[in-house]
Amino acid sequence: MSMNGYRCIACSATQAADFEGFLCTFCGGNLDISYDYGAVANKIGDSFLKGPHDLFRFAALLPLEQPRSPFPLRVGGTPLYLATRLGELLGMRKLYLKDDSLNPSASLKDRASAVTIGRALDIGAGVVSVASTGNAGSSLACLAAATGLDAVVFVPANAPLAKLTQMLAFGAQVLAVQGNYDDAYDLCLAASAEFGWFNRSTGFNAFTREGKKTCAYEIWQDMGGQVPDRVVVSTGDGNTLSAIWKGWCDLKAIGLIERLPKIDCVQSTASAAICKTVHQIRNGAGLKVDWSTLVVGEVKAATVADSISVDRPRDGLAAVKAVIQSGGEAVTVTDQEILAAIPEMARASGVFPEPAAAVPWAGVKQMIGNARVASEERVVCIVSGSGLKDIANARAVVGEPQLIEPSIEAVRKCQI
């Protein structure tokens, strides 16, 4: 294993690789897993560059003791589409969709769950827990079912029905909290500490970032070793965005690429804690940011995009750092723009996103519209979850079928 320890995202203090805690013992900040990149560069072989069609082919850059390949389900290895018709709507010729809805539980969260489950198996944990707006829970439940672990999921009671149903179908203990995601998060922390469960919750568990970063490796591979100009990420807690940035930074650190893409953060205007902090930093241009004291403020979140409805981003600092260091944009889109983006994407690409997964496209529209992004740029939107996970919100914007009697005359009278 080339993992060589942990580094605090806030104060940069380090912990050895055998550290068994989750947070920085000096300041309580989130940890980031570090590697001996020289050793990784020597180890990179055919399996990393080609390999089986799942994320465990990147074992050289994963913090696991045991190789988990073949994993019982295929996680990762999702397609990167050149979305020609969708791009044409904005005069873009190089717009790509990374369709991570094609993971086992239909969201990008499976990448994080696969690697945290690998960690749970390495340390002999029998019960895994998670707080979730819906996708992390359905993902953990799915992969726990595949590997024989028990899963406990804390989820807001009003999570979309499909996500709740997935968790139950996969046999997790589902605790539907009468509160919001932030309430579920704090409860999961307390319960996991009390009962000794291995807590996969976003931000708290450093292994989630390691799984999600593989999304960047795959984009790089599918682009034939090219680096896009931007990767556009729908953001709630900020873990996904910081993971995608880390993936590109890893590739640069081991000498596979020479330049890094910009990472654009798109949030709902009704849940925009990370964007607000990025703007505050940029408005104080010239001042050096002290990451050890920077606080990502809280908001009162209320967006239709349930997956990114977050009061207090649990990996906010990592995300703010990633946007600032990569030179990316931080843009907010309204719920109306998010909902309108769903049928637009579906009709011009054939990829059906859940509200949170339509957010990057809504962000690209805005950034092309106000010339923050040029139409000739090579842009990748991450499609982080399937439209089938939230039918109720999609239904409100896709129109109604024409109800007809079962006769050819009835068809003739229809407007087709």
Ligand SMILES: Cc1ncc(COP(=O)(O)O)c(C=O)c1O
């Ligand atoms: C579909 C989807 N998109 C985007 C995100 C945002 O990821 P993060 O909370 O790490 O910012 C999530 C997280 O739940 C999600 O489920």
Ligand SMILES: [Zn+2]
């Ligand atoms: Zn610290």
